[in-house]
Amino acid sequence: MIKNTTKWVLPIITALLTLFLVISSFMPHRKTLIVVTRETTATKKQIWKQWADVPNRKNWDTSMEYATIDGPFQTGSTGEVKLSGQPLSKYEIIYCKELEAYTDRFSLPLFAKMDFIHMIKPSDKGNEVTFKVELKGPFIFVYAGMIEKTLKAELPLAVDKLISLAEAD
Template sequence: MTRRRKVVLSIAGALVGLVALLAFLGSVRDTHIVTVTRSTDACRDAMWDLWADVPARTEWDKGLDYIELDEPFEAGATGTVKVQGQDPIAYEVVEVVPQERYTDRFKSLPWTHTDWHHTIEPNDQGGYDVTWRLEARGPLSILTLPITTSIFGAEVPGAVDEFVGLAESRC
């Protein structure tokens, strides 16, 4: 075997090893993508009602063509979401604590899921902090981190601002 071939095989082996390590790390820990928090004087009921009325989310999440839920808004419910320019994907509501928080899970990549955590917490100013936190887990989560951070880092703040503005107008 030539020296050049040995070098190429060594580099290829190192790259495969690096990808395997990143895939392993992505499978055993959550990969943070973006967190957005806004303080608001909106009433908790208005915010919760906006989240629970799943098909109407297109009012404040302008990046959605549609979002459907096949069952009542509770843990275990499943649905489909269509983001502009993408194919529809399935999701599941994995946690619901009414008036406080919910999480939905999207399986858009092989063996990888993305969790959207949404919370409403009282703040020191007498209002609430509403937070969206996006995390991924799975072998592709670390590998796709730059892409997902770029996409969602740009889109989520606007959706949260629209959400808060609409909630404030309803109180």
């Protein structure tokens, strides 16, 4: 009985995986999920201070239970983030130029990666703070809708709170 089942199950699984791979090859492998930009009177140092203080990010990101960093706030450092109702996630800072920008990357199943890109640029009011979230990988369509909905609900509020804290500092 098991041998007979194996004869037809394995080819079906192989066909489905092949179909999945073919379909994903025609899908985009990079998608910007959200971009949030705010002008602020806060200085670059005030903004950077909020970003670099990883354990206290929960003060401006209310969906976060806690965050850690293993080492200094720089390229190559890693850490963990625990969001409410979500499993623990690990990240790596893949780019960091002090007082200008940094990117932290989260690896997801199915070879996907989610990059949180943070930038500070001069503006008429003082500075412009931008958060951009990109999803990369062959199977991003699996995650995009679900993650995008959550980010659109939560990220603008977090950026507004970050700006408020930075301006008050």
